[in-house]
Amino acid sequence: MLKTTGDEMITAVYDKGTLSEILKKKLEESSDSFAPPVLFNITENDDLSLENVMSFTALKEKAVQGKVNAVIIPDMDKKVRLVIERIYELESVPLYYASLNQVVSNKELELKNISRDKPWLDVMEYHVADHCNMNCKGCGHCANIIPDAEFPDLNNYKNELIRLKELFDGIGLIRLLGGEPLLNEELKEFITLTRQYFPFSNLHVVTNGILLTEMPDRLVQVLHDECVTVDISLYPPMHEQENRIRTYLKDKELLFMIEKIDTFFRRFTPFGGNDAAKSFAHCESSRNHLMNKGRIASCAMPYSIEILNRKYGYSIEHNAWIDLFDSSISGWEINKRLDLESSLCTYCREELQLYKWEQKDAQNACESDWIFTE
Numbered sequence: 001m002l003k004t005t006g007d008e009m010i011t012a013v014y015d016k017g018t019l020s021e022i023l024k025k026k027l028e029e030s031s032d033s034f035a036p037p038v039l040f041n042i043t044e045n046d047d048l049s050l051e052n053v054m055s056f057t058a059l060k061e062k063a064v065q066g067k068v069n070a071v072i073i074p075d076m077d078k079k080v081r082l083v084i085e086r087i088y089e090l091e092s093v094p095l096y097y098a099s100l101n102q103v104v105s106n107k108e109l110e111l112k113n114i115s116r117d118k119p120w121l122d123v124m125e126y127h128v129a130d131h132c133n134m135n136c137k138g139c140g141h142c143a144n145i146i147p148d149a150e151f152p153d154l155n156n157y158k159n160e161l162i163r164l165k166e167l168f169d170g171i172g173l174i175r176l177l178g179g180e181p182l183l184n185e186e187l188k189e190f191i192t193l194t195r196q197y198f199p200f201s202n203l204h205v206v207t208n209g210i211l212l213t214e215m216p217d218r219l220v221q222v223l224h225d226e227c228v229t230v231d232i233s234l235y236p237p238m239h240e241q242e243n244r245i246r247t248y249l250k251d252k253e254l255l256f257m258i259e260k261i262d263t264f265f266r267r268f269t270p271f272g273g274n275d276a277a278k279s280f281a282h283c284e285s286s287r288n289h290l291m292n293k294g295r296i297a298s299c300a301m302p303y304s305i306e307i308l309n310r311k312y313g314y315s316i317e318h319n320a321w322i323d324l325f326d327s328s329i330s331g332w333e334i335n336k337r338l339d340l341e342s343s344l345c346t347y348c349r350e351e352l353q354l355y356k357w358e359q360k361d362a363q364n365a366c367e368s369d370w371i372f373t374e
């Protein structure tokens with residue numbers, strides 16, 4: 001634990017491992033007048049604090065004494081609210097956010113001022129293509145049963161971003177996905193627009209990798225310049241391509257992550273009847289907030305239900321969508337609703353039923369690909 005008896009002024013940097021160490025070093029070398037940086041965490045208990053890391057209790061004491069020059073949070077991805085909503089407690093201390101690109105680039109550090117007037121949104125996922133060229137059986141976004149190519153309208157997306165900007169001070173993680181994003185010839189424009197409104201977000205493009213090494217040069221350039229992480233879900237037909245993909249991405253100096261996937265899961269029960277609160281509490285998808293057509297929901301299920309309702313004749317209704325353009329709603333209210341189960345959660349089982357990944361296109365897909373079987 002760090003002793004804090006000294007009278008010296010500090011700049012508090014949230015401890016997030018290597019990224020914070022890099023940020024700390026950049027601050028020490030910066031021409032800006034920051035007091036010496038000290039790492040802190042949000043643990044109240046001093047005994048649980050790590051060596052050379054200040055506990056939150058100690059930081060609050062220091063702030064009360066007027067000895068905290070600024071608090072800086074490095075990129076927090078989808079856990080951004082966890083930290084930012086704690087540091088609001090440090091009244092009158094200036095709060096800043098350092099994006100991933102700011103921390104890792106060689107450029108002079110440019111920090112975002114964190115406002116106390118509007119909240120942050122942890123994550124926003126957005127379909128830049130509804131259909132896909134992989135056709136996974138039981139796709140969680142129903143991309144394998146979308147009959148035709150479907151892309152969103154760039155202007156509508158711009159209006160949605162403007163609205164998000166009115167509601168939120170920032171977004172931790174933005175994932176452009178689908179379907180398969182690389183099928184959209186306007187992907188470059190979607191990325192540029194996203195960066196224009198949310199320059200400090202951690203931005204990912206999620207792809208199955210099939211078209212990756214055929215990306216046009218101008219798209220590669222934008223991925224590089226806008227510090228976009230290429231987030232690859234590698235399904236069995238692509239497993240042998242892993243080395244080729246890694247080499248390509250390293251050559252292009254792109255940020256990337258690869259997750260090999262060979263199992264899928266079912267949890268959907270078309271007649272409902274599950275304990276919504278329990279299903280929600282155990283649901284990892286509930287942190288993957290999907291924005292679609294001016295609405296946002298905790299997960300992609302409300303979108304998928306529209307496809308399943310149409311395809312298999314269900315008439316499931318629910319209250320999971322939140323209308324972003326409702327003039328009476330605030331970002332705080334949206335976060336509160338995203339944190340709670342919806343009536344749609346009664347259609348999800350608490351436990352997941354795993355099965356071996358396979359391909360099934362629209363002709364061969366059947367209702368049971370999504371339904372939890374007893």
Ligand code: SF4
Binds near residue numbers: 279298
């Ligand atoms: S509807 Fe509820 S339980 Fe089902 S995936 Fe979405 S958040 Fe999870």
